[in-house]
Amino acid sequence: MSRPSFDLLPGDDDSPVILHVPHSSREIPADVRAGIVLDDEALRRELDHIVDAHTDRIAAEAAELAPVTPWRFVNRLSRLVVDPERFPDEREEMLAVGMGAVYTRTTHREVLRPADSDPEPLIERYFRPYARAMTEAVAARLAATGRAVIIDVHSYPTERLPYELHGDGPRPPVCLGTDAFHTPPELLAAARAAFGEQTGLDSPFSGTYVPLEFHGTDPRVSALMVEIRRDTYMAEPGGPAGPGLGRLAEALAALVSAVSR
Numbered sequence: 004m005s006r007p008s009f010d011l012l013p014g015d016d017d018s019p020v021i022l023h024v025p026h027s028s029r030e031i032p033a034d035v036r037a038g039i040v041l042d043d044e045a046l047r048r049e050l051d052h053i054v055d056a057h058t059d060r061i062a063a064e065a066a067e068l069a070p071v072t073p074w075r076f077v078n079r080l081s082r083l084v085v086d087p088e089r090f091p092d093e094r095e096e097m098l099a100v101g102m103g104a105v106y107t108r109t110t111h112r113e114v115l116r117p118a119d120s121d122p123e124p125l126i127e128r129y130f131r132p133y134a135r136a137m138t139e140a141v142a143a144r145l146a147a148t149g150r151a152v153i154i155d156v157h158s159y160p161t162e163r164l165p166y167e168l169h170g171d172g173p174r175p176p177v178c179l180g181t182d183a184f185h186t187p188p189e190l191l192a193a194a195r196a197a198f199g200e201q202t203g204l205d206s207p208f209s210g211t212y213v214p215l216e217f218h219g220t221d222p223r224v225s226a227l228m229v230e231i232r233r234d235t236y237m238a239e240p241g242g243p244a245g246p247g248l249g250r251l252a253e254a255l256a257a258l259v260s261a262v263s264r
Contacts, residue, residue, distance in 0.1 A: 008084070008129050011140055012075040014066065019148040020073035020259050021140055022066065023155045023212060026082045027059035035084050035125065040114055051241025052110045053082060055158040057248060058231070062156050064252035071263040073154075076140055078133070082106075083115070085130040087137070088155075088212050091122075100166045104130050110164045138214040145223055152190065152262050153226040155180070155212045156255070161234040167207060175203030176235045177254075180228030182211045185218070190225050190262060197258035198229075225262075229255065 014020070029050045031039070041049060059077055066073055078087060089095045089104040101108025101115070105122035109115050144151035159178070163170035177198045181191060195202050211228040233239050236247035 007132070007136070008078065008080045009133055009136060010075075010077045010079060011136065012066075012077065014072040014074035016147055018071045018073050018263055019144050019150045020071075020152045020154060020263055021144060022062040022073050022075045022255075022259070023137070023153055024055075024059045024062050024075065024077045025087050025155070025212070026053075026055040026078065026157060027057070028079050028081050029054055030079060031081050031084055038116055038120065039083065040116065041109070048240075049109050049115070050081065050083070052160065052164060054241065055156075056233070056241060057237055057244045058156045058158055060244065061231070061236070061248060061252050061255060064249065065255035065259060068253060068256035069259040069263070071260065073259045073263070074140065074144070076137055080129065085125050085133070087130060087133045091126050091130055096168065097166075100168065102166060108166070110166045112165050134214060138216050141214055141217060141224060145221075150223045150225070151217075153212060153224065154255070154258065154262075155226065155228040156231075157208070157228060158231045158233050158236075159208060161232055161239060163207070169209070170207045172206035173203050174207055174232060176201035176232050178203050178206060178208055178228075178230035178232070180205055180209050180211050180230060182213065182226055184222070185213050185224060185226040186211065187225055190227050193261040194227055194229065194258050197254045197261065199254070201235075229258075 085104050091104040095103045105125050107116045141151045179194050208230050211226040213226045217224040237244045
């Protein structure tokens with residue numbers, strides 16, 4: 004059996020928290036790479052812009068620091084393979100810029116795959132197994148603790164990229180993405196306390212990830228997206244991490260600690 008395209012990294016049995024890291028990888032299997040029309044240099048540049056670089060490391064360091072170790076669900080493949088946080092059908096608004104579950108356009112709206120590419124093989128091979136596994140991970144936290152807290156760990160560029168549909172608003176150091184049903188006031192307050200006055204709300208990105216089985220129906224599942232502006236911890240685009248990474252990991256650990264009680 005081939006290795007899964009994601010890892011569920013165990014935390015403490017009594018932790019309700021799952022740190023979800025969907026966009027940190029640059030890895031693209033060779034057969035998937037064959038369907039991408041960019042040459043190697045253009046693909047490298049696109050990955051520099053689209054990857055939430057080092058967010059897996061931020062989550063890992065936060066997990067080590069937190070008194071109650073959270074669980075981590077980490078995508079090991081690039082979002083250019085599939086984006087597990089998109090709807091796999093016409094509900095996805097990012098289809099307007101060629102960025103549904105399987106992208107056909109780049110961050111600069113150039114061709115990534117032919118427009119007539121069939122997304123279904125990649126959705127079947129990667130998207131659906133990922134969604135099932137994340138659903139099972141949340142169900143396990145509910146069974147163990149009676150609740151689940153999904154903290155979605157992302158980053159975003161300092162300057163707006165052409166693909167952004169809602170990029171004309173504020174770009175704070177930390178953007179907190181919320182869901183009207185799944186983001187209770189106490190979770191948002193804990194995040195603001197952990198990250199301080201540098202936080203903004205739902206701009207330039209909004210919403211958060213909840214598996215469809217629970218979305219809009221199960222209040223025991225709470226969720227928050229943490230979008231970190233990249234200049235606060237790394238060289239853009241696609242460069243190394245800097246000292247800001249440790250401070251952000253400490254803040255994320257404080258959030259994990261607050262919502263684990």
